[in-house]
Amino acid sequence: VPRNLQARDLLLLVDRSRPAPVSRQLEEQMRCAIQSGAFAAGEQLPSTRVLAQDIGVSRGVIVRVYGQLAAEGYLSLRQGAAPTVRAAVRFDAKTAPPPSAGPRLLYNLRPHLPEVATFPRRAWLRSVRESLEQARSADLTYGDEAGLWDLRVEVAHYLSRARGVLARPERTLITAGSTHALSLVSRVLARRGQETMAFENPSHHILRAVASHGGQAVVPAAVDERGIRPDTIGDAAAVCISPAHQFPTGVALTPERRTALIEWAQEADAWIFEDDYDAEFRYDRAPIGALQDLAPERVIYVGSTGKTFAPGLRLGWAVLPPDLVDDVSQELLNSMLHVSGFDQLAFANFLHRGDFDRHLRRMRQVYRARRNLVVSLLRALLPQHRVRGIAAGLHVVLEMASPAAAAAVQAEAEEAGTLVETIEQHSFADYAGPAGLLIGYGGLPEPSLEAAIRGLAKIVRAAPVDDRQAA
Amino acid sequence: VPRNLQARDLLLLVDRSRPAPVSRQLEEQMRCAIQSGAFAAGEQLPSTRVLAQDIGVSRGVIVRVYGQLAAEGYLSLRQGAAPTVRAAVRFDAKTAPPPSAGPRLLYNLRPHLPEVATFPRRAWLRSVRESLEQARSADLTYGDEAGLWDLRVEVAHYLSRARGVLARPERTLITAGSTHALSLVSRVLARRGQETMAFENPSHHILRAVASHGGQAVVPAAVDERGIRPDTIGDAAAVCISPAHQFPTGVALTPERRTALIEWAQEADAWIFEDDYDAEFRYDRAPIGALQDLAPERVIYVGSTGKTFAPGLRLGWAVLPPDLVDDVSQELLNSMLHVSGFDQLAFANFLHRGDFDRHLRRMRQVYRARRNLVVSLLRALLPQHRVRGIAAGLHVVLEMASPAAAAAVQAEAEEAGTLVETIEQHSFADYAGPAGLLIGYGGLPEPSLEAAIRGLAKIVRAAPVDDRQAA
Numbered sequence: 001v002p003r004n005l006q007a008r009d010l011l012l013l014v015d016r017s018r019p020a021p022v023s024r025q026l027e028e029q030m031r032c033a034i035q036s037g038a039f040a041a042g043e044q045l046p047s048t049r050v051l052a053q054d055i056g057v058s059r060g061v062i063v064r065v066y067g068q069l070a071a072e073g074y075l076s077l078r079q080g081a082a083p084t085v086r087a088a089v090r091f092d093a094k095t096a097p098p099p100s101a102g103p104r105l106l107y108n109l110r111p112h113l114p115e116v117a118t119f120p121r122r123a124w125l126r127s128v129r130e131s132l133e134q135a136r137s138a139d140l141t142y143g144d145e146a147g148l149w150d151l152r153v154e155v156a157h158y159l160s161r162a163r164g165v166l167a168r169p170e171r172t173l174i175t176a177g178s179t180h181a182l183s184l185v186s187r188v189l190a191r192r193g194q195e196t197m198a199f200e201n202p203s204h205h206i207l208r209a210v211a212s213h214g215g216q217a218v219v220p221a222a223v224d225e226r227g228i229r230p231d232t233i234g235d236a237a238a239v240c241i242s243p244a245h246q247f248p249t250g251v252a253l254t255p256e257r258r259t260a261l262i263e264w265a266q267e268a269d270a271w272i273f274e275d276d277y278d279a280e281f282r283y284d285r286a287p288i289g290a291l292q293d294l295a296p297e298r299v300i301y302v303g304s305t306g307k308t309f310a311p312g313l314r315l316g317w318a319v320l321p322p323d324l325v326d327d328v329s330q331e332l333l334n335s336m337l338h339v340s341g342f343d344q345l346a347f348a349n350f351l352h353r354g355d356f357d358r359h360l361r362r363m364r365q366v367y368r369a370r371r372n373l374v375v376s377l378l379r380a381l382l383p384q385h386r387v388r389g390i391a392a393g394l395h396v397v398l399e400m401a402s403p404a405a406a407a408a409v410q411a412e413a414e415e416a417g418t419l420v421e422t423i424e425q426h427s428f429a430d431y432a433g434p435a436g437l438l439i440g441y442g443g444l445p446e447p448s449l450e451a452a453i454r455g456l457a458k459i460v461r462a463a464p465v466d467d468r469q470a471a
Numbered sequence: 472v473p474r475n476l477q478a479r480d481l482l483l484l485v486d487r488s489r490p491a492p493v494s495r496q497l498e499e500q501m502r503c504a505i506q507s508g509a510f511a512a513g514e515q516l517p518s519t520r521v522l523a524q525d526i527g528v529s530r531g532v533i534v535r536v537y538g539q540l541a542a543e544g545y546l547s548l549r550q551g552a553a554p555t556v557r558a559a560v561r562f563d564a565k566t567a568p569p570p571s572a573g574p575r576l577l578y579n580l581r582p583h584l585p586e587v588a589t590f591p592r593r594a595w596l597r598s599v600r601e602s603l604e605q606a607r608s609a610d611l612t613y614g615d616e617a618g619l620w621d622l623r624v625e626v627a628h629y630l631s632r633a634r635g636v637l638a639r640p641e642r643t644l645i646t647a648g649s650t651h652a653l654s655l656v657s658r659v660l661a662r663r664g665q666e667t668m669a670f671e672n673p674s675h676h677i678l679r680a681v682a683s684h685g686g687q688a689v690v691p692a693a694v695d696e697r698g699i700r701p702d703t704i705g706d707a708a709a710v711c712i713s714p715a716h717q718f719p720t721g722v723a724l725t726p727e728r729r730t731a732l733i734e735w736a737q738e739a740d741a742w743i744f745e746d747d748y749d750a751e752f753r754y755d756r757a758p759i760g761a762l763q764d765l766a767p768e769r770v771i772y773v774g775s776t777g778k779t780f781a782p783g784l785r786l787g788w789a790v791l792p793p794d795l796v797d798d799v800s801q802e803l804l805n806s807m808l809h810v811s812g813f814d815q816l817a818f819a820n821f822l823h824r825g826d827f828d829r830h831l832r833r834m835r836q837v838y839r840a841r842r843n844l845v846v847s848l849l850r851a852l853l854p855q856h857r858v859r860g861i862a863a864g865l866h867v868v869l870e871m872a873s874p875a876a877a878a879a880v881q882a883e884a885e886e887a888g889t890l891v892e893t894i895e896q897h898s899f900a901d902y903a904g905p906a907g908l909l910i911g912y913g914g915l916p917e918p919s920l921e922a923a924i925r926g927l928a929k930i931v932r933a934a935p936v937d938d939r940q941a942a
Contacts (some may be wrong), residue, residue, distance in 0.1 A: 116608045121603050137588050140590055140782070162544045210805060312811070334680065340814050
């Protein structure tokens, strides 16, 4: 039988010395009581008049409290009837399963992970606060599907000065990241009848899956120590490349090859999709500029804050050839994937202040130290293995005797709680280049990194050298 | 000839009473000077030693300033050479065209616009700050494509208590809004061979365009004063409805029709896509609960913060039947459209505090007053026209004699700077129901609203009554 609760059953405490208003205090206590099951469904509460008298507050306070709790679905209020507790909570979040935990993980050395512990929370919060204070109402409502104009101006400035991109805000679109941009471009080109896209062999397998999902037939092009070989692209209508720090091999496209690639695109009347994913981090000299400014009418330049700032922000950009701007904007509108306007406002402020550049500069030093540690440890512990792709980015390649040897080490490392990837995972079926482990150093501070590399080296040394044994 | 700039040319001012560090002050002044063109490309700056001496700061300060400006691309620094200003800014944002301004707009009465001037900036900032302070590093990196677990729990709670949805966090996905959810579901169903989706006639034309873009053949189903007629759906594999406040007619689906619709779905083995777009705002009584809890295994329930909070946030949710969870999550992964993790963290905090419910409650009062004003003005000024769909949402329907009469008023109103929509704009070609103007009252405060409605009524009264004249 449901109780008729009296004021004394409610155990409400009003503390006038606390900064929170009395109504807020009462509301929180009653919400907690209902959520926790202390008041059950169907139980009746005292009237506003009675409860106000009993705990010594004005009746208006209780009216507000009951009103808020009714609005949240915890109470049912009807004229002339006693307020009644509703069966509001239909499941218990505490007992709901969290997302699958996966195997025990000690060290994550996967190649794409940046450090997020150094995320500049204070500076970012300042940008959130300032941008929200300055925002016009129009900024909070439906924005341009191509992105907020002020952010497009700031990003165009940034790409122009930091990456040498010929960027104008009219042709700079805001995306949810590089892969999102690839998804949009794949669909647009497929709709134009341009349905074959070449990818470097090896290249990130997720990019290929997304292009294929977007209607593209995906074909391989060879990569050697000077980068992609334009003579192997064939008759694809577009090629997707990562020239500044090829993923996963880490090679940089040489100037001669850059020229040859542009010539290929002009002759074939084809597009170049330039994925500038981590080029800001170059350690041996100034970052290599983007390819885009050699042929801005042919190159689709994309980048994001995923490696440089925080993957969770889901904020990136694409600088498009004039001929693609309208179609890609339309594709954005039709897939209704727009990027948070609030984040756009904050990031525009953050860029404008120079805080993004400051963060990059700081992170370049952090990553350089980690890279130096990894390279020197690998050279000392595994002198018979070449270490490649060390000039830039967030990972190095440890060459292995064969794909089977790399896979065996990867599997054993995972058993031991250390995640790495292999070149083989990212290559097409016919890949014949060097095998290797991809070792990311972005996400681990130096002491953990050292322990992880020492453990990994032990596994590599103990691994059978003969492929047939390892396979 | 490029100048060799001396310290005195730089006009640098160091104010030690300001809270900003000296290096930050100098950096800002020099950045401004280069951005504004006061220092031109190729001009040389004094060495760190000379400049430090001249303005009386330590040399380390100038080293930091030059370093930051070089990192931002404004300066070129080489060993043994004087620091040189780079041609960094390749375009002048001041002269770049802003996005097209469109015609002179006085009053926007389009039906979907919420009020954003009342956006609770202070409460939202508190949630941003708190959630960022409490965030684990893992929260800032790549998250679950289905959304952050904590937010899925909070949203499931909210939908359960406020909308009567049978929501469990495992089946609750975070999206960029309702239309984004429709885009995902359209693609998933098309891939399963379920390629026909019925839409209410009339219904929002953008929804139909997105479904069609996602691979669905779009067919009409009739709507009368009791809502959608299940007997007119035909053999579609899914139907998209807005039962709580049908868009655009504003009718609510009656209990009998709800039952009939569920029966249809069960017999036809079909899906119901429930777009609960503005049901939180009901003025005559408590909000009507969602349809979803009648058949959670058949109903795809979607909602968003677009009408209730701020469209710019681009944050919504979908509660899916168990059979669709994996496929829609995979579609999210493959289209790489994830929602900002930062916004997710903040919104989870905001929901948890009850701030979202508080905001809804406040806005319900704001909108009720605006609705009452619009309805009483229209009834007084245009007594010969029925006003419909007034029980909920953010717009009313003013019945017109014919589609042509509605279109003529819309065109004349636009000339005068007032935007409205018509039922005809949202109907299929064979629509034969009542014609009407859609008048949104969400985005205008009462004085502007009154002026807008008075102006509109004048145009309606002056419009020719005969269709043939108006067409």
